[in-house]
Amino acid sequence: MDAATSLSIAAVFISAISAGITLFGYIRDKSKIIAWSEVVYDKSKSLDNPPPCFYLKIVNIGRRPIVLTDIEKIGKNGRWRNPLAEPELDKPIDTVLKEKKIKDIFSTKNTSKVLQEAEFFEASYDLEDFRFEVFSFDDDKLVEATNFFIMDILGKKYPVRNAKKNISVMLAHNANEQ
Numbered sequence: 183m184d185a186a187t188s189l190s191i192a193a194v195f196i197s198a199i200s201a202g203i204t205l206f207g208y209i210r211d212k213s214k215i216i217a218w219s220e221v222v223y224d225k226s227k228s229l230d231n232p233p234p235c236f237y238l239k240i241v242n243i244g245r246r247p248i249v250l251t252d253i254e255k256i257g258k259n260g261r262w263r264n265p266l267a268e269p270e271l272d273k274p275i276d277t278v279l280k281e282k283k284i285k286d287i288f289s290t291k292n293t294s295k296v297l298q299e300a301e302f303f304e305a306s307y308d309l310e311d312f313r314f315e316v317f318s319f320d321d322d323k324l325v326e327a328t329n330f331f332i333m334d335i336l337g338k339k340y341p342v343r344n345a346k347k348n349i350s351v352m353l354a355h356n357a358n359e360q
Contacts (some may be wrong), residue, residue, distance in 0.1 A: 214244035242297035255327035265293030
């Protein structure tokens with residue numbers, strides 16, 4: 183084999199290695215979160231029949247910050263979204279509404295969460311709060327959520343692990359209370 187052929191083969195191998203490293207970097211830089219749910223029982227309120235609490239947990243496992251905007255709820259008869267976070271108000275809502283427009287208070291800037299690399303977000307819903315999260319009205323029909331997804335600012339959906347099972351657990355406990 184002459185020097186020109188050896189040099190060409192070496193160049194192909196170096197190019198392939200470079201392409202592999204570039205592809206690996208691209209894959210690692212993509213936005214990635216893990217979202218899951220848990221049901222925890224609050225035994226401080228009752229030892230015999232402790233009320234459940236639904237936890238939504240999200241962690242950014244990507245290398246870039248990500249802006250999370252909504253929780254999308256999927257039901258048998260519809261789907262809807264709610265903001266991931268409530269706006270932080272330094273005054274009572276009625277006072278703030280006199281000073282600012284409602285669209286400014288509930289803008290994406292005020293109702294989103296920015297998660298940096300390896301940052302964690304957690305939201306908890308007791309039984310009363312959970313009822314507001316899982317039920318909605320669509321065309322005057324009551325719709326019940328059966329699954330949750332997290333939405334980012336670009337519209338990408340991330341499934342919430344164990345959401346179906348934990349929604350059922352919370353609703354079953356809710357039915358037993360009534």
